[in-house]
Amino acid sequence: MIFGKEKSIRDEIVNIGKKLYELRLVVGRSGNLSARLDENTILITATGSSLGNLSPDEIIKVDLKDEEDLKNKRLTTEFPLHRMVYENFPHKNIIHCHPTLINAYFAVCPELKTLTFESKLYLGNIPVVEQETPAISKPELIIEALKASNLVVAKNHGVVSVADKFSDCLYFIETLEEAVKVAATARLFKKDVLDDLDKALKENLSQDVAYLMFSKEHIQAIVDLVNKDEFIAKKGGELDLTLQLAIKLDGHNQAYKFNFEKGRIVRLDNDEDAPYMISAPTGAWELVFLGKLDPFVAVMQGKMKLKGELGKLSRWYVPFSRLFELFKQVRINVPATAGSPAPDGHERYDPA
Numbered sequence: 001m002i003f004g005k006e007k008s009i010r011d012e013i014v015n016i017g018k019k020l021y022e023l024r025l026v027v028g029r030s031g032n033l034s035a036r037l038d039e040n041t042i043l044i045t046a047t048g049s050s051l052g053n054l055s056p057d058e059i060i061k062v063d064l065k066d067e068e069d070l071k072n073k074r075l076t077t078e079f080p081l082h083r084m085v086y087e088n089f090p091h092k093n094i095i096h097c098h099p100t101l102i103n104a105y106f107a108v109c110p111e112l113k114t115l116t117f118e119s120k121l122y123l124g125n126i127p128v129v130e131q132e133t134p135a136i137s138k139p140e141l142i143i144e145a146l147k148a149s150n151l152v153v154a155k156n157h158g159v160v161s162v163a164d165k166f167s168d169c170l171y172f173i174e175t176l177e178e179a180v181k182v183a184a185t186a187r188l189f190k191k192d193v194l195d196d197l198d199k200a201l202k203e204n205l206s207q208d209v210a211y212l213m214f215s216k217e218h219i220q221a222i223v224d225l226v227n228k229d230e231f232i233a234k235k236g237g238e239l240d241l242t243l244q245l246a247i248k249l250d251g252h253n254q255a256y257k258f259n260f261e262k263g264r265i266v267r268l269d270n271d272e273d274a275p276y277m278i279s280a281p282t283g284a285w286e287l288v289f290l291g292k293l294d295p296f297v298a299v300m301q302g303k304m305k306l307k308g309e310l311g312k313l314s315r316w317y318v319p320f321s322r323l324f325e326l327f328k329q330v331r332i333n334v335p336a337t338a339g340s341p342a343p344d345g346h347e348r349y350d351p352a
Contacts, residue, residue, distance in 0.1 A: 006061075009035045009043055014054045016166040017045070020097055021052025025173060031097035031158070034082045035166070040064045044082055046074040051097075081139035081160065088143050091150075091162040095169040096136075098158035102173075105180040106153050112179060115186055117317065119179040124297030126176065128153045136160075147283065148292045150301045151176060163301075210331040213282075213289060214249045216270075219256045221330045223265045226323060235319040236263010243316075244274035250281045263319060276308035291328030296321070 002010065013033050020026045031051050034044035041063050045051065049058040063069045064083055076082075082094055105112075106128055114120045127145035131154050136142060142160055145152040151172040152160045159176070161169040211218035226232055235241070241263040248255040255272035258265050272279075278295055280288075284303050287293035296317070298304035306313070313320070 006037060006043070009037065010056070010059050012166055013043060013045065013059055016095070016170065017051035017054045019170065020095070021050075023174070025099045025177070026051045026097045031095075032076045032078050032082070033096075033166075034086075034094045036086055036092045037061070042082065042086060044079065045076065047076045049076075077135040081136050081142055084139045084143050085146065085160075085162055089146065089162065090164075092164045093162065093166045093169050095161045095166065095173065096158060097173065099173060099177050101177055101180045101184070102153065102159060103156065105183065106155055109183075112176070113183050114179060115182050116179070119175065119182070120294070120321065121296050121314075121317070122175050122300060123151065123172070123179060124149065124294035125292060126151060126153055127292075128155055131155050131157045148287050149297070150303075210333050213286065213332040214252070214254050218330060218332060219247075220268065222327060223258070223268050225326045225329060226265055229322065229326060232319050232322050232326075233263050235322070236260065236316075239263075239316055239319065241316050241319050243276065246272045246274035246277040248272050248277055248279035249285060250279050252282070255279075276306070276313055278304055278306055280304040286332075288324070289327050289330070289332050291325075294321075295324055 013035060017026075017033060020031065025031075029048050029050050032045045032049070033051065034042050036042050041061065043059050043061055045054065046058045046060050060072060060074060061069075062072070062075070062079075064086065078096055081096070085091060085094055111128065112119070112123065112126045114123065125148070127149050129141045129145050129152060132138075134157070136154055136157065142152055142154065146160070146162060150162050150168075153176075154160065159173055161172045163169045163172070209221075211221060232241075242261050244257055244259055246255055246257040255270065255277075257269040257271055257274045259267040259269065278299070280298065280303065284293065284298060288295055288298070288304075293303065295304055296314075299306045299310060
């Protein structure tokens with residue numbers, strides 16, 4: 001008999017499998033689920049399992065440090081992905097499934113066209129990873145994408161959703177499925193809606209100067225852009241965007257405070273004494289300044305920390321969304337990684 005924590009997690013796996021099946025997010029014997037028991041031990045659904053009708057013996061206990069466990073022939077072909085997620089992130093749950101509408105949408109569209117504030121806030125830019133085989137044969141690409149989002153699309157295959165609760169994993173998938181429905185429905189009303197949507201947000205990255213990330217010159221360049229932006233000026237005036245917002249680079253004692261008055265930054269201070277502060281380590285800020293991670297989404301997914309109430313800050317969601325769009329217009333020097341090219345529009349540098 002199995003008792004305690006393990007039984008509770010097994011029950012959760014069974015229940016979330018039924019829920020996915022009821023929502024038609026899985027069919028037949030597709031998809032797989034896993035959960036962390038402790039630092040080195042996980043529970044994972046066996047190959048060939050029907051998630052909508054799981055039996056006790058279809059949930060396998062695996063010690064990630066035990067070579068014999070790793071040779072279990074009943075492990076799903078996606079086990080290497082699950083293993084790499086748990087080795088690289090602190091998340092406790094993983095859902096991998098093949099939603100019909102999501103697969104259909106990303107088979108023909110390269111990126112999500114977000115038409116609602118909810119989609120922008122909870123999803124942001126969904127990473128899409130190219131697939132060459134029926135199973136995820138290059139899990140390292142999914143791992144890299146998960147650094148920017150807790151939800152990743154494997155093109156022509158499915159989605160990978162990670163979180164500390166199965167319910168949150170499911171909410172990400174449901175929200176994306178709904179966003180796809182909205183985009184498809186919008187196209188029925190206006191055929192070209194997906195052709196030039198967000199055109200105003202496509203910015204020119206062909207600047208000659210690249211700044212050291214989080215340097216005074218880098219942040220001042222952002223301030224200069226903000227104060228020239230007509231959209232922020234207009235919305236900042238309408239919404240009385242008057243507050244102090246700080247951004248902080250964790251581990252480096254670097255922080256900047258934007259002093260807003262009616263949408264204009266009237267002063268930039270070198271401190272974190274503000275009612276609202278967004279903080280994160282270097283990796284997260286790099287993704288933000290490269291335009292790959294929305295700070296609002298990052299806060300919702302726990303990749304960045306917010307001091308202050310998100311509900312109150314969201315009053316200025318529209319102008320702040322524009323502010324974060326402007327972040328990526330200022331080119332940054334990205335720390336060099338052996339063998340890795342610089343992202344488009346940016347430069348690698350050697351910190352040494």
